[in-house]
Amino acid sequence: MAVYVEVSEDVLGGFLNQFDTGALVSSKGIVEGVSNSNFLVETTTDRFILTLYEHRIDPDDLPFFINLMEHLANKGLPVPRPIRDRDGVALHRIAGRAACMIQFLSGVSVSAPTPAQTRAAAAALAALHLAGASFPELRANHLSLPWWQQTAHDLGAGLDRIEPGLAGFVHDTLRHLTMKWPTDLPTGIIHADLFPDNVLMLGDQVTGLIDFYFSCTDSYAYDLAVFLTAWAFAPDGGAPMPEHMNAALQGYESVRKLSAAEHAALPLLGQGAALRFLLSRAQDWLTPDADALVHHKDPVPFANRLRHYVHHAA
C-alpha cells in the first residue's frame, strides 16, 4: 500500500510522448502492491497502470516478468499486456526507477471469495500453467526450500515472539520438508502468489490475473498448493474451508488434470506454501523497517495453515 515517488505531469507527459497511446488526461496514484509505486493513467485513447519498481524487485528480473505477461496476454489470458513504445520498448526509466506501463483491466479483487469464484480462479490458474508451457524463459524460484532454510535460520528464536513454540515447529517442519520435498513433479511457469487480491473478478468471472512479480519456474502442483493456502482457509484465523478446497481442486482439474503423484504431493506442498508465507510475513514482522508506509501482514494465520497441513499429513 504505497506510492513511493511523485511523478509530475510534465514527466508523465514526456513519457507518454514515446507511445502511440494519446495524450495525458488523468493520473492518480493508486494503492496497490507493497513493492512498487502504481499510477492509474488515463490518456485520450485508453487507460493504463504505470508501475515504478522499488527496491524489492531485482531489475534484472523485469524483462522476464514483462515478456511473460505479454506471452500470456497473447495466449488470450486475462493478463495485463505491457505497452511497448514506438521503438518496441516496454521497460523504461522514470524518476530514477525502472518503469513499465501495462493495460488496465476491469474487475475487483474479492476479499471473501465464494466457492464459485474460487473454482473460476483455480481454473484460470490451470489455464495460466498451460499457456505458460510455451514460454521459453526460465526464472528460479528464489523463495523455495533454500530460502525457507536460510530465513528460518536468520529469524531463529525470534519466531517465538510471534507465537511461543513457533521456532521449534518451523524447525521440525523444515527438517521434514528437506527430506521429502518432491523434485520430480511437472514443472513450468507458475504465478507463485495467486492470492484473491491478485485476481480481478466481475461476479464469478475472472477478468484479470495480476502482479506477476513472484512468477518463476517451479512445479505446477506447488502453485496450486499456494492457491489452496490462499483461497481455502479463512482469511482471518486460517481455519480450513473444505467447500472452497473442493471447488479449487475441481476448477483446476476442469482445465488441467493432476497426476497421481501431484495429488499425493499436495499436503506436503501445502506445508511448503504455508511456510513460505509464514516466513516472509515473519521476516517483515520481525525486521525493523524504515519503510513505515507498508502495513505488514500478520504471520499467525499462516502458522495455523501450516499446523493444519502438518496434522493432515500425519
Next chain:
Amino acid sequence: MAVYVEVSEDVLGGFLNQFDTGALVSSKGIVEGVSNSNFLVETTTDRFILTLYEHRIDPDDLPFFINLMEHLANKGLPVPRPIRDRDGVALHRIAGRAACMIQFLSGVSVSAPTPAQTRAAAAALAALHLAGASFPELRANHLSLPWWQQTAHDLGAGLDRIEPGLAGFVHDTLRHLTMKWPTDLPTGIIHADLFPDNVLMLGDQVTGLIDFYFSCTDSYAYDLAVFLTAWAFAPDGGAPMPEHMNAALQGYESVRKLSAAEHAALPLLGQGAALRFLLSRAQDWLTPDADALVHHKDPVPFANRLRHYVHHAA
C-alpha cells in the same frame, strides 16, 4: 496520502445498489488528500470518487461541503458534483465512516504551474467567489486569527526547533496581525486551500476545482492571498515568482475586480495566509502522530513566504 480503510467489493456493491449509477466494474484505492480514504470507482455507466471521511473532518460540516459542491456544479463550475441516491441522499455511511460519492473529473494537478496556468486557476477562483455568492449556508473559518493565536501559543518555543528565532518572529507577526487584521472586506464563500494540487488542469484549462474540506465564509481577498501564497512562490524554498504573482492578479481581476481596500490589504492578508500554513504544518511537524501513513509537509517554505510578506509590508 492514504487509504485508511478497506472497503470490500460486497460492501461497495451494496452501497452502489442505492444509486442509479450501474453496477461495480472496478475500484482502486487512490492516494489523494491526507484526511480521507478515497477510491476511484467505475461502474457500468460512469466513474466516481468515493470518499470515506476520517477523523480530521467534523461530520457536522459535511452537509455544508456537499451542498456547496452541488451548488457550484449547478452554477457550471468545474466542481465535482456529489451523487445523490434514489432517495436524494448524498451523505452515507460505509465501514463506520461518513461517506460521499462525487463525480470523477479529468485533468491532472500541475506540480510547477506556468504563469498561463496560474492565470487560469486564479480566474477560476474568482468565478468560484461569484458563484458562491448565492449559496445560502455559512461556515466560520476555524483556521483564522483566533486559531493562529491559539496554535502559536500551544507550539510556543517548539517553533524554534523548526528554525532558530521562528517563535519570536511568529509572535511579533501575530501581534501585528491582531491589531491590523481587516474585518470589513467583501466576504462570502471561499475555498481557503486552492493550492495547485487542488486544481485539475488539461494544458492551460482548468478542468476541476477539488477538495472543498476547508471551504468556509471569509473575505474573498484572503482567499486570493492564500492562492498567491500557494502559486506565486517557488514550491521548494519559497522564493517569490513575480511573473506568477502578476498572472494570478490579472487572472483573478479578469473575472472579479478587487476594490481599492482589497488591493491595499493583500500584503497583510498574505502574512495571514503564510502564517496559517506555517502553523498547520508546524503543528503536524512537531506533534508526534500515530498516523505514520501521512507524509508531513515541511513548514520552512511558509516561514520564507511570511518573511517575504513582512518585509514587503515594512
